[in-house]
Amino acid sequence: MIVLQKKSVNNFIMKFKVFEAFAGIGSQRKALETLSELIENFDFEIVATSEWDCFANISYNAMKNKKDKSKKSLEEKIDYLSNFIHSLDSKESIDIQKIVKKGDRFVSLLYESYVSNNNLGNITKITGRNLIGIAENIDVITYSFPCQDLSSASSLHHPSQGMTKGSGSRSSLLWEVERILIELNALDIKPKFLILENVTNILSPEHIENYKKWLEELKKINYCTQTYILSSEDFGIPQKRKRVIALSVYEGSKINFIDTFKEREKSNLELREKIISEAKALKEEYDRLTYFPKKDLNKILKTNYKNSKYNHEAIDSIPRRTSSRIKMYENNPLLFSECKTERDIYKHKNKKSQFKENCAILSATLTTKQDRHPNAGIISVLDKNGRPNISLKNINWIYKMHYRFL
Ligand SMILES: C[S@@+](CC[C@H](N)C(=O)[O-])C[C@H]1O[C@@H](n2cnc3c(N)ncnc32)[C@H](O)[C@@H]1O
Structure with a gap:
């Protein structure tokens, strides 16, 4: 549930509770932070994260300037970390001893990153129940799932399974989000918003069918989804970087938030044009609504x-x-x-x-x-x-x- 908190006598702020899946170094958190600086009555709290890469986790925490103030002993920290599956390269899992070998400071930093960000670790081990324990409710799930099997570079080197459900590819971790949503649904928890971020290749002929399948599954659990292609150069960054962002709204049709991809399918080209025109409209809306400073x-x-x-x-x-x-x-x-x-x-x-x-x-x-x-x-x-x-x-x-x- 979105909590309305009093900011001053007659000013309320909306505080969104966010589960940041595939958190990496926290760009989703950073974007929300920027929004909360720009929009007066918008605020958020990251109630849980999911990330298994040790270096990403330590970096995520370092950028928040959270120091290790824990009074736990090294053994207790190792014990705590042993409950999770870790990776040092985001490809393969490693034994806890490999982390221990990296030294006391590494263990402490990793421990602190888990505790202070409610990191639930590897997404394959997270259940709907884990999430209720952490927050009464979740309003937003961000899921910037791995793109290795989707990017154009990867298909040049080896045939890829893309994000095909059950394929075991890294990009197929997307479907863990579906599983968690279904489990949350069974517990009567229906996050209002879902935000996907990934490479534009997700809309290429090679992957579009899987993407459409994903949208269909979202539809089955009552989410309407609009897909945008946005580029960082339009948002104050001196860099060209296009990304697909998809926003899903629970029972969106009730508020006229209608799927971008309609039942009767259009050709890919038409689809692309539609997405681009919606992205332009979004950009205009963004310029109008937010007070994005011309940096x-x-x-x-x-x-x-x-x-x-x-x-x-x-x-x-x-x-x-x-x-x-x-x-x-x-x-x-x-x-x-x-x-x-x-x-x-x-x-x-x-x-x-x-x-x-x-x-x-x-x-x-x-x-x-x-x-x-x-x-x-x-x-x-x-x-x-x-x-x-x-x-x-x-x-x-x-x-x-x-x-x-x-
Ligand atoms: C495309 S990146 C997301 C980057 C993120 N948005 C950021 O700001 O850094 C995908 C992330 O998913 C993480 N990841 C891969 N497999 C995972 C798993 N099984 N559980 C949790 N996170 C995983 C990777 O380590 C990587 O940081």
Whole structure:
């Protein structure tokens, strides 16, 4: 049930209880956090998570700045962790001893990540009952299930089972969500909203039948689902990354939230157009309803070098001038430059983007302090006059490139 909490005398906020399945490092939580900052009467609480990858779990918790304040002994922590199936690569399960071998600090961090995020671990072991124990009710389930068997890259290397039910593929873990929903339903718990996130290939001819099957199953348990293709570049991020987002609403038809995929099937092309047009409508609605700040690119890319932390980070990510680095520089898209005379900056302006004032093209993949990725993109450290930025101190520019990474 969505709890209405008093924010001030005449102001109520809606607090959604969320189960974040396949939580990874918590991008769903992050998105909800952003929404709660933007929308005055929206709030949420992650009542449970499911994630089996140890590194993802520790990172998830680190980003929340939750410190290990537990008074439990190491043995108690190991005991607790032994109740779960863990993985160190999100492919295979590992024995608890492998975690123990990683040292006391690792055990403590992992333990804290489980406890402070109500992590129920491997999704295959979670039952509807486990979830009632944690929250009286759940309003939202987010499920960003594994995409390895769906992405176009995977099918090049080996024939894939995609997300076929019962195939045992990683992407078929989707159907664990169905099982949990059915179990919750039997306990009279009907989460109001479900949010899927995955790669756009989910709608390709290879996988669309499975996707439609998923929608049919959702329909059987009374969810109406609308499917959108959204791209991060439209939401304040200097990166092109399209993703499918599907929102399911329990008894949606009662509030006119009608399935995108109608009974009488349309051709894939029509379907795609419909999805895109709905996504556009959603985007317009989003712009109208939310107060999404037109983020300043300087802030996103941290180019305010007067800030000593950003200055330090920038200096740290300026590579040495070597012939291989020069070559990499040539191949990388330029994300940002203050210098108007810089090479191709005005040649490739992305007309659609809010970043058009400062960047040539958007990055396909953002990486951190890495110059080996062909899509990462570079940031010029030249000032408006084409000289090395004077805020960046103590650098011998003869040996350094005139750009940095993120
Ligand atoms: C597409 S990623 C989701 C990423 C996530 N949205 C994030 O912000 O990082 C899928 C996630 O499912 C996790 N996963 C894979 N198998 C799982 C299982 N059996 N139980 C729980 N989580 C699993 C993976 O470790 C991975 O983090």
